[in-house]
Amino acid sequence: MNPMSSSERLPLGQFLLERGLINAADLERALASQQMAGLRLGRLLVRLGAISEDNLLPALAEHLGLSLLGEAELQAESANILRTVEMLGIPRPWFAERGLVVFEAADGALHCAARYPQDSFLQEVMSAQAQGHQLVWHLMRSRDEEWLAKLLAPQSDDGIGGDETAHLRELAEEAPVIELVNTVFAQAADENASDIHIEPEEHEFFVRLRVDGVLQTRATLPSERFAAVASRIKLIAGLDIAERRLPQDGRITLRVSGVDLDVRVSVVPGVHGESVVMRLLPKNQAEFRLDRLGLEPDHLKLFLRWAREPNGIILVTGPTGSGKSTTLYAVLSEVNDRQSKIITVEDPVEYRMRGVTQIQTQAEIGYTFGRALRAILRQDPDIIMIGEIRDLETAEIAVQSALTGHTVFSTLHTNDALSAFTRLVDMGVEPFLVASSVRAVQAQRLVRRLCPHCAKPAEMPGGIAPLLDDLRERAPGLFENAPNWRVAGGCEHCQHTGYRGRLGIYEMVDVSPDIQTAIMQRQPAHHLAALARAQGYRTLREDGLVKAWQGLTSVEEVLRVTGTSDAVAEEA
Incomplete structure (x- = not known):
């Protein structure tokens, strides 16, 4: 048998509920904690005590349309399993690490038994290795994995024990490991994920993708597989695969699903x-x-004016992952008319732009933001983009340039x-220089x-x-149309999250003479907020509510993202 596709069967929770194996309260509790726990529903139900594994597995086999093989049946095929593994040419540890049993039947079919036979990675690898054999899948109990590990334990003459670095390199270059890592990259690209997290725990490790700003677990794998996966990533990122005591940073360039990706890799010991x-x-x-960033008409008009300022500093603020780089590149695209010299100083250069001189800093050789900026001032620039003002040196050169x-x-x-004005002053820039150089934030x-x-x-929503x-x-003017309040649902198009894609919410401060005076006088933030509000300023939360009014996002999402960031402005 082959696992039935998910479209052909009921959700597992409903299946178990209809057969009286679990109750509705336990199912609701498991579903509520599933995303946080990062576990398959069946395993989570067992952990919660809602059902025993002995009761779950026969039902799961029926649900998947598979047979459940017991230890006695597997042990009867011991010699056949070893012979089949040798025939496939895949190292024995690979099968043990994945809890996968393979043996050839008399009719020539390859029978595959696994704890998670619906795992698409296992199915893809075995299909590629089947060499024309028919594949028949079965379900296996987790306790049988220990027996399998003993059966497939490497012999002393297998050469597995040698030098650790050589062994890790061998693991990293195994075809199934390469396939797994490539599959992770492909899934991340298909879902437009911004980050991939691979997180080890005591008995397993998780593969999580940050999609639309939220981490979502995509795979839970046994810890025995982690060394090979981590080594593969470190190998292609140019890192030391044997170094597990110190943090390392690397980079990978690859093409996935027709998309060229630059991948920044961070490895930190835990x-x-x-x-x-x-x-x-x-x-x-x-x-x-700029007109594709979700700016409301008044904000777009204001930003287009800022983009054409003949001098001064325009700042974009926010935490990592808030879209600041995208906004800066959109501004550069707006002003890139080939009549101005545009130079950027970045760490790293995230996107290449035609008609723009882009410079990558290299702190390890002393080529810092400050040093790069001093150099480009001799390049006759009209417009300068600084990836981030991180310190006083960079801030002072930015002010001098403006x-x-x-x-x-x-x-x-x-x-x-x-808070941008206070931040620059706290760095050590004189308030009068901040007031005279910063045009907008x-x-x-x-x-x-x-x-x-x-x-x-x-x-x-109330409140x-x-x-x-x-x-x-x-x-x-922002509320001329009727309200279109909506909340998240959940379907296959959005991975049952209720959301798909992201848009920006913004707050904008145009530095007027009154605000300049307040900055020079070191007035508190709530005084600056009152001045800004008098000239049309609205907070992040308020701009988010405009989007929620339009039905683009939910109020719940706006409140989740803005948190207490608007507290100062709302006191004004």
Whole structure:
């Protein structure tokens, strides 16, 4: 038998419920904690005590349309299993690590028994290795994995014990390991994930993808497989595969599903092994445009004016992963008319742009932001983009550049737009220099966009009426259409999250003469907020509510992302 496709069967929880093997309360509890736990539903139900493994597995076999093989049946095939493994040419440890039994039947079919026979990776590898044999899948009990490990334990003459580095390299170059890592990259690319997290624990490790800003578990694998996977990633990233005591950073360039990716790799030692995190950066990014970032008409008009400032600093603020780089590239695309000299200083250069001189800093050889900026001032630039103002040296050069006739775009890590002025002063820049050089500040976050296939109509959530009434009074033009409140549903198009894609929410501060005076006088943040509000400023949360009014996202998502970041502005 082959595992039935998911479209042909009931969800497992409903299947077990209908057969009286679990109750509705246990199912609800398991489903509520499944994403956080990162476990398959059946395994989670066993851990919660809702059902025993002995009761679960026969039902799971029926659910999958497979037979359940017991230890006696497997032991009867011991010699056949060893012979089949040798025939396939895959190292024995690979089968033991994956809890997979393979043996050839009299009719020539290959029988495969596994704890998770529905694992697409196992199915793909065995299909590729089957050499024309028919595959018949079975379910196996987890306790039989110990017997399998003993059966397939390497003999002393297998050469497995030698030099550790050589052994790790061998593991990393095994075809199944390569296939697994490639599958992870392919799935991440298909889901437009920004990051891949590989996280080891005591008995297993998790593969998680950050999709639309939220980590989602995609695989839970036995810890025995972790060394091979981590070694493979370190090998292709140019890292020392034997070094497991110190952090390492590397880079991978690859093509997946027709997309060229630049992958930044970070490996950090942990209690149960190395945590591996990979940031995915598509090289051939779609065209960057300000009018595609989700800016409301008044914000777009304001930003287009900022982009054409003849001099001064325009700052984009927000935490890592809030879309700051995308905004900066969109601004550069707007001003890239081939009549101006545009130079960027970045770490790293995330996307290549035609008509722009892009410089990569290299701190390890002393080529810092400050040193690079001093050099490019001799390159006759009109527009300078600094990837991030990290220290006083960079801030002072940015201010100097702005005051000598250059337009400078850069980013800061602050929670809101108004905190940018305080941040620069705290770095050591004199308040009068901040006031005279900074023209504008934009803060931003990314909220998840409601899935168009499953979003549900809703009433206006309680508790937001006062904030909404105040906003509608100050900016009536944003609320000309009827409200379209919606909440997340969940379907196959959005991996049952209710969201698909992201859009930006923004707050913008245009530095007026009154705000300049307040900065020079070191006025507190709430005073700056009152001045900004008088000229049309709205907070991140308020801009998010505009998007929720339009039905683009949910109020719940806006509140999740903004948290307490608007507290100062809302006190004004």
